[in-house]
Amino acid sequence: MHEMSSTVNLRLKTCFHIQEIEAGLWNKIGREDAFQSYQWYFYAEKVMVDCRPFYILAYDNEELVGRATFYLVPSEPLPIQPIFLRNIAQQIFRRWPLFICRTPLAGLSGFVLSEQADRDEMLAKISSAALAQAREWKSSFLFFDFVEQELTLLPGWKPRFKSMMVSEPGTLMKLSSPDFESYISGLGKDERYHYRRIQRKAQELGIVVERHTSATDLDEALALIRKVEAKHTSTPVPWTRALLENLNLVEGTWLTARIENRLVGCGLALRDNGAQINTALGLADDVPYVYFALLYESLRLAFENNARLVRLGSGAYDVKKHLGFQVETNNYVMAASPNSALQRLIDRMA
CATH class of the missing domain: 3.40.630.30 (Gcn5-related N-acetyltransferase (GNAT))
Structure with missing residues (x-):
């Protein structure tokens, strides 16, 4: 478990297993949102055993106001054609995994905020913390997956993050x-x-x-x-x-x-x-x-x-x-990379 102070009030804490977090605390935000319950994330850990989870919790003073769930994914089922290119990409990502923010197994964003949260500040702090984790774990790319277009336009994103539209929404x-x-x-x-x-x-x-x-x-x-x-x-x-x-x-x-x-x-x-x-x-x-x-x-x-x-x-x-x-309208990805060469590739694709 890692902690860092981001501003006078906003504090981030990263946990690596859902059982490190008290269920009542987790369910305080997102309690009415689809597939956001503590039990769902517990299920996902049992299912996606090859994907290391990172739960970044954001506190304003001692109040939980936001969370973002990331997975280090070495086996993402990629929509890449032809198959030989997909196989090459899968070999690369097994060596340098993807770092993805999402709700597991549900095709939804893993970025969840309370009504009181400052979205711009939260994005800035959590995206910075996620980049640091991606760099530490030698990830190739960092994705905020299943993002609404409205969220992509907020000024809180760090400059490295680029918006990309996914062609087949849910x-x-x-x-x-x-x-x-x-x-x-x-x-x-x-x-x-x-x-x-x-x-x-x-x-x-x-x-x-x-x-x-x-x-x-x-x-x-x-x-x-x-x-x-x-x-x-x-x-x-x-x-x-x-x-x-x-x-x-x-x-x-x-x-x-x-x-x-x-x-x-x-x-x-x-x-x-x-x-x-x-x-x-x-x-x-x-x-x-x-x-x-x-x-x-x-x-x-x-x-x-x-x-x-x-x-x-x-x-x-x-x-x-x-x-x-x-x-659905959550067919956007915010992409960045801790690697400068791969970041240039993202910049060209965006």
């Missing part, structure tokens, strides 16, 4: 209907027909979607998940097995789709602080309608568990728009 939907049936009734005529058609076709094919409190058939499921990643030329997520094996640590539901004894689809719905995120999608290549059967069941789950919003990630934007999802 999607979310705020749930306003009292239940799933009301939500379906509120959709347009075409969307209601689509829902009924999916239900009918799934029944005709014998697709049965089931809910589980723990992950089942891991090897079969992982094979289907890798098929989806390969179809979209995505890098395999290295933490998927651990994500499923530690499901008992968080609120979540494992969904499977079967035709008789054959597993033809799967997905994980995780919930925290009134939000749900869908992940670990697996699909058989030769069976239609499974994706939507799983999606509709996951939305039913969200309503039953009183979720305020659902997040689905990127892609399939037209389909999601018709279902009521909106494109």
Whole structure:
């Protein structure tokens, strides 16, 4: 644990394990924000065991007013094509890891402030502390990930940090209907027909979607998940097995789709602080309608568990728009490097 005084009142403290922080203190800020609970971060440490966490806490006098969570990531699933370039990049980052500020496993910023916090001062102090940590740990690049455009424009950023836009933002939907049936009734005529058609076709094919409190058939499921990643030329997520094996640590539901004894689809719905995120999608290549059967069941789950919003990630934007999802606006990255040569590369790319 490291401490430093930044101003007369603002004091930063860095912790390296979530258990070094008292749960009640952590939950004082971000208590109503998606995937910001103490338990979520505890889960993430068990899942992302190869990523060293850094929790930078900001105090005004003795009051916690902000926090930023960073990970030293040697195995980031990078969206780099062609594959041989991706392999080269992965070898480099295993030697000089990325230092990333994010909410783990959720596609959200890891920079969380109380309403009383001075955002400019907090950005200046935390970004300076993060650069020092990145330099100490021989990181190649430092990223503040999933940043809203508004935040990129604040003057508190150190000059080294450059803004970059990510091409494929995530999607979310705020749930306003009292239940799933009301939500379906509120959709347009075409969307209601689509829902009924999916239900009918799934029944005709014998697709049965089931809910589980723990992950089942891991090897079969992982094979289907890798098929989806390969179809979209995505890098395999290295933490998927651990994500499923530690499901008992968080609120979540494992969904499977079967035709008789054959597993033809799967997905994980995780919930925290009134939000749900869908992940670990697996699909058989030769069976239609499974994706939507799983999606509709996951939305039913969200309503039953009183979720305020659902997040689905990127892609399939037209389909999601018709279902009521909106494109997120946190598709910016603030990038810097402790290495002067790599910093020049960032400056040219920005």
